[in-house]
Amino acid sequence: xxxxxxxxxxxxxxxxxxxxxxxxxxxxxxxxxxxxxxxxxxxxxxxxxxxxxxxxxxxxxxxxxxxxxxxxxxxxxxxxxxxxxxxxxxxxxxxxxxxxxxxxxxxxxxxxxxxxxxxxxxxxxxxxxxxxxxxxxxxxxxxxxxxxxxxxxxxxxxxxxxxxxxxxxxxxxxxxxxxxxxxxxxxxxxxxxxxxxxxxxxxxxxxxxxxxxxxxxxxxxxxxxxxxxxxxxxxxxxxxxxxxxxxxxxxx
Amino acid sequence: xxxxxxxxxxxxxxxxxxxxxxxxxxxxxxxxxxxxxxxxxxxxxxxxxxxxxxxxxxxxxxxxxxxxxxxxxxxxxxxxxxxxxxxxxxxxxxxxxxxxxxxxxxxxxxxxxxxxxxxxxxxxxxxxxxxxxxxxxxxxxxxxxxxxxxxxxxxxxxxxxxxxxxxxxxxxxxxxxxxxxxxxxxxxxxxxxxxxxxxxxxxxxxxxxxxxxxxxxxxxxxxxxxxxxxxxxxxxxxxxxxxxxxxxxxxx
DNA sequence: ACCTGAACACCGTTCAAGT
DNA sequence: ACCTGAACACCGTTCAAGT
Numbered sequence: 431x432x433x434x435x436x437x438x439x440x441x442x443x444x445x446x447x448x449x450x451x452x453x454x455x456x457x458x459x460x461x462x463x464x465x466x467x468x469x470x471x472x473x474x475x476x477x478x479x480x481x482x483x484x485x486x487x488x489x490x491x492x493x494x495x496x497x498x499x500x501x502x503x504x505x506x507x508x509x510x511x512x513x514x515x516x517x518x519x520x521x522x523x524x525x526x527x528x529x530x531x532x533x534x535x536x537x538x539x540x541x542x543x544x545x546x547x548x549x550x551x552x553x554x555x556x557x558x559x560x561x562x563x564x565x566x567x568x569x570x571x572x573x574x575x576x577x578x579x580x581x582x583x584x585x586x587x588x589x590x591x592x593x594x595x596x597x598x599x600x601x602x603x604x605x606x607x608x609x610x611x612x613x614x615x616x617x618x619x620x621x622x623x624x625x626x627x628x629x630x631x632x633x634x635x636x637x638x639x640x641x642x643x644x645x646x647x648x649x650x651x652x653x654x655x656x657x658x659x660x661x662x663x664x665x666x667x668x669x670x671x672x673x674x675x676x677x678x679x680x681x682x
Numbered sequence: 683x684x685x686x687x688x689x690x691x692x693x694x695x696x697x698x699x700x701x702x703x704x705x706x707x708x709x710x711x712x713x714x715x716x717x718x719x720x721x722x723x724x725x726x727x728x729x730x731x732x733x734x735x736x737x738x739x740x741x742x743x744x745x746x747x748x749x750x751x752x753x754x755x756x757x758x759x760x761x762x763x764x765x766x767x768x769x770x771x772x773x774x775x776x777x778x779x780x781x782x783x784x785x786x787x788x789x790x791x792x793x794x795x796x797x798x799x800x801x802x803x804x805x806x807x808x809x810x811x812x813x814x815x816x817x818x819x820x821x822x823x824x825x826x827x828x829x830x831x832x833x834x835x836x837x838x839x840x841x842x843x844x845x846x847x848x849x850x851x852x853x854x855x856x857x858x859x860x861x862x863x864x865x866x867x868x869x870x871x872x873x874x875x876x877x878x879x880x881x882x883x884x885x886x887x888x889x890x891x892x893x894x895x896x897x898x899x900x901x902x903x904x905x906x907x908x909x910x911x912x913x914x915x916x917x918x919x920x921x922x923x924x925x926x927x928x929x930x931x932x933x934x
Numbered sequence: 935a936c937c938t939g940a941a942c943a944c945c946g947t948t949c950a951a952g953t
Numbered sequence: 954a955c956c957t958g959a960a961c962a963c964c965g966t967t968c969a970a971g972t
Contacts (some may be wrong), residue, residue, distance in 0.1 A: 439871045447878040456935025457972075484965065496966085497937055505965065552806070557858040560896075566879055566887060573886035583895045588911040592918070595851035596844065603843065606809040619691045626699045627818055634825035635818060643835045644812075659840040666844070666922030673921045708954025709953075736946065748947085749956055757946065 442507050446514050446562050463501055465491060467511045471518055471547070479549035482509075506554070513553045514562020519543060522567070525575050530668055532575035537593045537664055540568065544601035551602050568594075579671065580678040592667060600660045607656060694759050698766050698814050715753055717743060719763045723770055723799070731801035734761075758806070765805045766814020771795060774820070777827050782920055784827035789845045789916055792820065796853035803854050820846075831923065832930040844919060852912045859908060 444450040445463050452459060470487045484505055485495045502508045512518065522539055525532040544550055559565055572590045581589070615623070620639075629636040638644040696702040697715050704711060722739045736757060737747045754760045764770065774791055777784040796802055811817055824842045833841070867875070872891075881888040890896040 439867070439874050443875070447875075449874065449878065453935060457937085459936070483963085485963090494938055496939085499966075500936065554804070555854060555858060557861040561875070566884060570884040570887040573890075577886070583890055584911065585914055587890075587896070588914050589918075591851070591855065591911070592848065592915045595847060599843070599847035599851075602807060606807060609809040615691070622691050622701065623695070623699075623813065626701065632818060632822040634829070635822040638825075638835055638839075644839075659836065659843070662837060662840050663844045663919075666841075666926065667915075667918055668922070669925045670918030670921035673925060674918065705954060709956085711955070735944085737944090746957055748958085751947075752955065 440558055441503065442510050442514075442558060443561055446511060459500075461491060461493060461497065461501060463511065464517075466498060466501055466508070467515050468517055470508055470512050471515065474512065474549040475547060479509075479552045482512075482549075484508075506556075509553050510556050510559060510562070513550060513556075513559055514564050516563045516567065518547050518550070519564045519567065520546065522571055525571065529575055529578050530672070533572075533589075533593065533668060533671075534664065536572050536575055537597050540594055541597040541601060541660070543568075544598050545604075548601065548605060551598060551605075579675050581671075581675075589667075589671065593664075596663060596667070597660075600656065600663075603659075604656050692810055693755065694762050694766075694810060695813055698763060711752075713743060713745060713749065713753060715763065716769075718750060718753055718760070719767050720769055722760055722764050723767065726764065726801040727799060731761075731804045734764075734801075736760075758808075761805050762808055762811060762814070765802060765808075765811055766816050768815045768819065770799050770802070771816045771819065772798065774823055777823065781827055781830050782924070785824075785841075785845065785920060785923075786916065788824050788827055789849050792846055793849040793853060793912070796850050797856075800853065800857060803850060803857075832927050833923075841919075841923065845916075848915060848919070849912075852908065852915075855911075856908050 439449070441450070450463075452462075466487065469490045470482050473486055473490060474482050484498055487508070488495045488498050498508070502511070520539075520542065522536075525535050560569070569587075569590055572593070573586055576586050576589065579586070624636075624640060627636050627639055635644065691701070693702070702715070704714075718739065721742045722734050725738055725742065726734050736750055739760070740747045740750050750760070754763070772791075772794065774788075777787050812821070821839075821842055824845070825838055828838050828841065831838070876888075876892060879888050879891055887896065
C-alpha cells in the first residue's frame, strides 16, 4: 500500500502538489503538512537551518516530536518540502517585455528569495527539487522572459540555471563578507599572512592582499561592492546572450 | 596563551599555512594535522562527507576519538582544513597565454577539482576559506590569466568568483542528474505530474515537461547535455568579457 | 489512524584520570 | 603535554502502547 508500483510519483512530490489524500478512517488529524512546513520555515528564518530539529518544530506546534512522523517520513523530506514550498517564495509580479530588463528583474527576484530565506543555501540539494512547486513557478516565469530570444529549450534552461546559481552564490558571498567583517584582522595578522602569501609564490594575489583589495580587510564599502559585483557578472552574462542572439538574427 | 591578542590570525589559518608551532614540552605527538586531514579526505572521497565523523577519522588512524581534539578545536575546524588543503587540489599546470583559452582551462580545472572531491560542495562555507592555501593558489592562477584584460582588480575578482561558482554548480548538477536518472518516472507518474503542471498554470514549462525536455526524463544523453550546457554558459560569460574588453580598448 | 513515552543508536564535546 | 575511558547533551528514528 505504501509503494504503489514503480510508476508512482515520489511521496514528497505528491505532498507538495497537494495530491496526497489523507486517510479516510481514524481520528481527525491534529496537524497537516502546510502547518508543519510553515512552522519549520519560521524557525529557519529566525534561527537558521541548524535550529530546525524535529523536536523544535513539533513543540512550536504544541505536539511531541514523534507526531511529525505521521506526516513526514524523514527529516530530509521535511527539508525538501520547505525548499519547494511556495510559502517561501514572494509573489513574482509581471516581468518587463524587454528580455534584458526582464531577466535582470528575474535574477533580482531570485536573489531576493535567497536573501529572505538564507537557509535555502544550506538545504542539501535533491534531484527532485526542480519539480517542486516553487521551482516550477520560477522556471516557468524565467522561460517566459526568454521567449523573444533565439535559443533552444536546452539553452534557455542553461540560462535559468546559470542565473539561479549566480544569484544564490552572491547571497552566500554577502553572508560570508558580513561574517568576515567581524574578523577584522589586525596589522599583526596581516604581517603574518604576508609572510606566507608572498609575491614570489603568489605574484598576482599578494599585491591585492597587501593593498587591502582582497578578503581580510573588507571593512568599508563591502556591501556596496557586492552590489556592484552582482551587476557586473550579470551584465557580462547578458552581454554574451545578446551577442549570441544578434549573431543568429543575422544568419537566420 | 590560547588567545594572543586581537591581531592574531585565526588558529585554523595558522595550522593550514604551517605557522602553528607544536608545543616544545611533553611526550612526542602521535599524530599531526596533515595525517588527520588526509585521513578525513580519504573517508570523504570514498563514502561522502556524512561518513566523516570524529570517531571514524580517529579510528582510521588507530587512535581514539578524543585524541583528535589535541589537534583540532572542533569538527568544523577539521572540515575547513579539508576544504583548504592543497592536498585535495591536483597540480595546476601552466595556462595558455590567450586569456580566453586560459580562463577556459582554469574553469575546467576548478570543475575537475569538484568532480574529484564532491564533498567540497557540502562543506559549510566559511569566510576564512578564501585565505586557505588551496583557494589562494587557485585565485592567484586565475588572476594571472586575466592580466591582459582591461579590468579592475575588483572586476577580476568578480570573474574568478563567477567562474568558481559556475563550475561548482555544474558539478552539483551532474550529481543531481545522475541521481535523477535512477528515479525514472513512469508514464503513470508523468501523467499525474501533468495534472498539476498544466499549460494553463505554467505555459512555458509545461510543454517542455510533456516533451521530455525537462527533469524527470533525462534518461539518455544526460551526461552529454551537461557537458554542452557547461560550455554554453562559460562561453556566454567569456563573450561578455570580450565585449567589455573590446569596448575599453576602443575608448582607451 | 492518531498521538505519546520510552528506548536505541549515534553524534560532538567535556572532563578527570592515567602516563 | 599526550592519549584514554566515562559521561553528557543532543540528535533522528523505531517501537509498543494507549485512544
